[in-house]
Amino acid sequence: MNSQPLRLRTIGDVAPDVASGAVSASALTEACLGRIAERDGDLNAFIAIDADGARAAAQAADGEIAAGRYRGPLHGIPISLKDLIDVAGSPTTAASNVRPRTPAADDAPVVATLRAAGAIVLGKCNLHEFAFGTTSEDSAFGAVHNPHDLARSPGGSSGGSAAAVADGMSYGSIGTDTGGSIRIPSAACGTVGLKPSYGELSCDGIVPLSRTLDHVGPLARSVADAWMLYDAMAGRTPRLPADMPLPDRFRLGVPRPYFLDRVDPEVRRRFDDALARLEQAGVEVTEAEIPHAGDIAVIYLPIVLAEGMAYHAPTLDRRPEDYTAGVRLRLEMGRYVLAEDYVRARRGQEVLHREVAESLTACDALILPTLAIPAPPLGVDAVEVDGHTDSVRGLTLRLTQGFNLSGHPAISLPCGRTPDGLPCAVQLVGRRDRTADLLGIARRVEAAIQDNDDDGGHGGHGGNAGNAASDPAAT
Amino acid sequence: MRIETWLNAMKADAEARGLPELAPLLEALAQSTAALRRADWNDAADRPVGDLPAGRRSAEDEASR
Numbered sequence: 273m274n275s276q277p278l279r280l281r282t283i284g285d286v287a288p289d290v291a292s293g294a295v296s297a298s299a300l301t302e303a304c305l306g307r308i309a310e311r312d313g314d315l316n317a318f319i320a321i322d323a324d325g326a327r328a329a330a331q332a333a334d335g336e337i338a339a340g341r342y343r344g345p346l347h348g349i350p351i352s353l354k355d356l357i358d359v360a361g362s363p364t365t366a367a368s369n370v371r372p373r374t375p376a377a378d379d380a381p382v383v384a385t386l387r388a389a390g391a392i393v394l395g396k397c398n399l400h401e402f403a404f405g406t407t408s409e410d411s412a413f414g415a416v417h418n419p420h421d422l423a424r425s426p427g428g429s430s431g432g433s434a435a436a437v438a439d440g441m442s443y444g445s446i447g448t449d450t451g452g453s454i455r456i457p458s459a460a461c462g463t464v465g466l467k468p469s470y471g472e473l474s475c476d477g478i479v480p481l482s483r484t485l486d487h488v489g490p491l492a493r494s495v496a497d498a499w500m501l502y503d504a505m506a507g508r509t510p511r512l513p514a515d516m517p518l519p520d521r522f523r524l525g526v527p528r529p530y531f532l533d534r535v536d537p538e539v540r541r542r543f544d545d546a547l548a549r550l551e552q553a554g555v556e557v558t559e560a561e562i563p564h565a566g567d568i569a570v571i572y573l574p575i576v577l578a579e580g581m582a583y584h585a586p587t588l589d590r591r592p593e594d595y596t597a598g599v600r601l602r603l604e605m606g607r608y609v610l611a612e613d614y615v616r617a618r619r620g621q622e623v624l625h626r627e628v629a630e631s632l633t634a635c636d637a638l639i640l641p642t643l644a645i646p647a648p649p650l651g652v653d654a655v656e657v658d659g660h661t662d663s664v665r666g667l668t669l670r671l672t673q674g675f676n677l678s679g680h681p682a683i684s685l686p687c688g689r690t691p692d693g694l695p696c697a698v699q700l701v702g703r704r705d706r707t708a709d710l711l712g713i714a715r716r717v718e719a720a721i722q723d724n725d726d727d728g729g730h731g732g733h734g735g736n737a738g739n740a741a742s743d744p745a746a747t
Numbered sequence: 748m749r750i751e752t753w754l755n756a757m758k759a760d761a762e763a764r765g766l767p768e769l770a771p772l773l774e775a776l777a778q779s780t781a782a783l784r785r786a787d788w789n790d791a792a793d794r795p796v797g798d799l800p801a802g803r804r805s806a807e808d809e810a811s812r
Contacts, residue, residue, distance in 0.1 A: 570783040573776065604769055605776050608757045610748060613780050616789055622796040623788050 279303040279440035283497040284513040286443070287345035290337065297333040297348025297392060300443070301326050304350045304394055308441045315417050317432040317441060319355045319365055321395035326350060329392040336390075345500050345510050347390030352442035354430050355396035356403055357488070358477035359383055366479045367401045367411035369594040370587045380477025382446060382488055382505045389504035394442050397432030401599045403448055403481045404580065405429055406456050406668040407648065410596040415650055418460060420693055424647040427460030427668065429453040433491050434461035444492045444501050450481045451572060452642075452672025454489050455684035455699060459642035462686045462695030464718075465491045466498045468707040470679030473505050482579035484621075485572075485676040495685060495715040502707065518712045524550065524700075525560030525635030530568075531671055536645045536657050542696035543641045546687040546721050550639075553720035560631045560638055564623050568674040569666065571620035574609045575677075581606025621677045628678040629704060637713045638701040642684040644670050646694035671699065681707040683714045687721055750781050 278286070278299065289295035305323055312318050333348035355365050358376035365371050379387065387393070398416045400408045408416040408431025416431040418424040419439040426435045430447030434457030437445050447454040449467040458465025466489045473488050480486055490501035496513035503510040526532075526547065532540070551557055581588075584603050592600055631638060648655055648664045655664055675682040682701045689695055700717060702710025754777040761769040788796065 564786070564788075567782070567786055570779045570786070573779050574783065577776075601766070601769055601772060604761070604766060605772055608753070608760075608773065608776065610753065610780075612748075613783060616783050616786070619788055619792070619796060620783065620786055626796060 277303075277440065279307050280493075282494045283345060283349050283443050283492070283500055284494060287349070287512060290348045291342050293338065297330040297337070297350075298327070300348060301330040301350045301392060301394070304440070304442050307439065308394075311419075311439055311441065314422055315419055315435045315439060316414050317397055317416055317435040317439070318352070318395050319367065319398050319413050319432070320362060322362065322393065326392050326394045333390055333392065343390040345512050346386065346504050348392065349390070349443050350392045350394045351386065351501070352394050352397050352433060352436045352445040353383065354399050354433050354445065354447045356399060356448055356479045357383060357396075357446060359393060359396065362396060364479060365396075365412065366403070367399045367413055368596075369412045370591055371479075376477070378477065381474040383477070385507045386446070386501070386504050389510055391504065397430070397436055397445060399432055400429035400453075401596050402479065402584070403429040403450060403453055404599050404602060406452065406665055407650070408432065408457070409650055410598045412596065417650070418647045420462065420695060421647065423649055424694070425460065425650050427457030427643070427647060429457075430465075430491065431457045434458050434463050434465070437461070437463045437491050437493060444490055444497055446488065446501070446505070447491050448475075448478060448481075449487045449489060449676065450485045450576065451669045451676050454487070454491060455642050455672050455682060455697075456668050458491055458684045459686075459697030459699075460647035460695065462689075462697075463491050463493060464495055464498045464683065464685045464714075465489070466502055466683045466707075466711070467675070467681060468502060469681045469705045470676075472681075472705065472707060473502075480579075480583050482576040484579060484618075485576060487676065495683070495711060495718045498683065499708075499711045499715070502711070516712065516715060517708065518715060519636070519709070521556075522636040522713050522716065523556040523558060523634075524637055524639040525558050525631060527560040527562050527565065527631065527638055527640055529561055530565035531640045534644055534657050534660060534662070534667070534670070535641055538690040539641050539644060539646065539696050542688045542690075543698060546698050547639070550717060550720050555716075555720065557639070558635055560635060562624070562627045562631055562674070564620070564627055565674060567620055568624065568677065569669070571617045571624065571677055572669070572673045574613045574617040575621065577603075577606035578609040578614045581609070624674060625678045628675070628680050628701070632680070632701075632703050636702070637710060639717075640699050640701075641671055642697040642699040643668060646690050646692070646696065675701050678704075680704050681710045683710060685714060685718050685721075750777050750784070753777065
C-alpha cells in the first residue's frame with residue numbers, strides 16, 4: 273500500500289483499495305474532514321462544510337461496496353465544489369452577500385452525475401466573488417490563502433478548490449473557468465486543472481459570469497484523476513488510470529510570440545526545463561503561432577463585461593453595496609460597453625478560434641506556461657516582470673483567457689517550483705471537442721516531467737506532476 | 748461613437764452616480780476599445796472571418812510599430 277498520508281493519495285491510487293475494502297469511504301472522508309479542521313482556519317478554502325451529509329454518504333457507499341454494488345473509481349471519493357455550483361439543500365453564495373441564502377432546489381447536472389458515480393460531496397469552496405477575479409481575495413467570506421505560502425494568493429477564481437485539493441482537504445474539486453479560473457489556481461497551488469471544450473459540460477445550475485466564455489471542469493492531483501472526474505461529469509462511467517487511452521506519439525507546438533514575451537524568469541526556466549525533458553523523452557516540439565494573440569485581452573474585455581452586466585444589472589442597481597468593492601467596480605464597466613464594440617469583439621473571437629484551430633493542424637497540442645508569474649502576494653495589484661510593471665489581473669489572465677475565447681480544451685499541470693517553493697505550471701491546449709485526446713497527451717507529458725524531475729533542482733520537491741501529491745504544509 | 752466622446756460620457760455618468768473611482772478603469776476600457784477598433788478584421792466587416800487572409804498582425808503589434 274502507498275506510504276503517503278491517506279489524504280494526499282490520488283483517486284487513481286486509492287480507488288482500488290476502496291473497491292477491495294482495504295480502505296473505506298468513511299476513512300477517506302474522516303481524513304479530509306480532519307485536515308479541514310486542522311488547516312482551514314489558515315487557508316479559508318471552504319465556505320460550507322457538510323460533515324454530517326458527507327459521513328452519511330460515506331457510510332452508504334461503504335454499505336453498497338460491501339454488498340457488491342461498486343460503481344467505479346469515484347465511488348466513496350470525497351470531493352469539494354466551488355460555491356458557484358448548485359447543490360440541492362445548500363445555498364449557492366458565489367462568495368457574495370448579494371446572493372440569497374436560500375438553499376438550491378436541485379443539484380447542478382455536473383453534481384448529479386458525480387453523485388451518480390458515487391462521489392461524496394464534502395462541502396463548498398471559497399472563490400473570488402462571482403468568479404470575477406483571479407486572486408480569490410475579494411470574497412464575502414474573506415480571502416483564500418495559498419497552502420504553499422499563506423501570504424500569497426492561491427489564484428482564482430476557483431482558489432478555494434485548488435487550495436483544498438493541494439492541501440489534502442478533498443481528493444478533487446469542481447471549478448469554473450471563464451478566463452482561466454480553473455487553470456490559474458491550479459498553477460498557483462500545484463494541482464492539475466482541466467477546462468474542457470466550450471459547451472461540452474453543462475453549465476446549468478451554475479451562476480454565470482459570461483455565457484459565451486464560461487466552462488466547468490475538475491481540479492485534481494493528477495491528470496488521470498482529472499480524466500476520471502471529467503468522464504463522470506460528462507455522464508460516462510469513469511475507469512481506472514490503467515484504462516486511459518494514451519497516444520503513442522504526439523507533437524507539441526510552442527506559441528512563443530506573445531505567450532512567452534512577458535514571463536517571470538523562474539517560470540520561464542521551469543518551462544524550458546519541461547520542454548527539454550519532453551524532448552529527451554522523444555516528444556517532437558515545434559514552433560507555433562497565433563497571429564492575433566496580441567489582441568486576446570482587447571477581445572476578451574468587452575465580452576466578459578457586457579455579458580457580466582447582463583446578469584448583474586438588477587442587483588448592481590438595487591444592492592451595489594453588497595458587492596465587494598473591487599468586483600463592483602469592474603462589473604460597473606459593463607454598463608458602458610457599446611453594442612458595436614461587443615460585435616467587433618465577437619468577430620475577433622471568431623478570428624482567434626480559427627487561428628488556434630489552424631495552429632493545431634501542425635501539432636497535436638500547444639504547450640505554454642499557464643501563469644506568467646508565481647502566485648502573487650495577497651493585497652498586491654501590480655508586479656514587475658521583465659522590467660515592465662503590469663497588473664496582477666492582466667498577468668494572471670494573459671496566458672489562459674485566449675482559450676476561453678477560442679473554446680479549445682486546455683489543461684494545466686505542475687512543472688516544478690521556484691526557489692521559494694512556489695509551484696509553476698505548463699498548459700496544454702488541444703483540438704476543439706477532443707478533450708479526451710488532450711488528456712491522453714497530458715498524461716504522457718506529466719510522466720515525462722515527473723520521470724525527470726528528481727534531479728534535486730528546483731523541480732525536485734513539488735515537481736509532482738504525477739501520482740504523488742506533496743504536502744504543502746511541509747514546505 | 749468616437750472613443751473620446753464615449754469616454755467623456757462614461758466618466759460624467761460615473762461621477763454623477765457617485766463612482767469617481769471608476770474613472771481610471773474607464774480610461775483603461777477606452778484604451779482597450781481603441782485597440783479593438785484598430786484590429787485588422789474590422790477592415791473587412793462585410794466578409795466572413797473565414798475569408799480573411801490568414802496570418803495578419805494583431806492590433807497590439809500594429810500599435811507598437
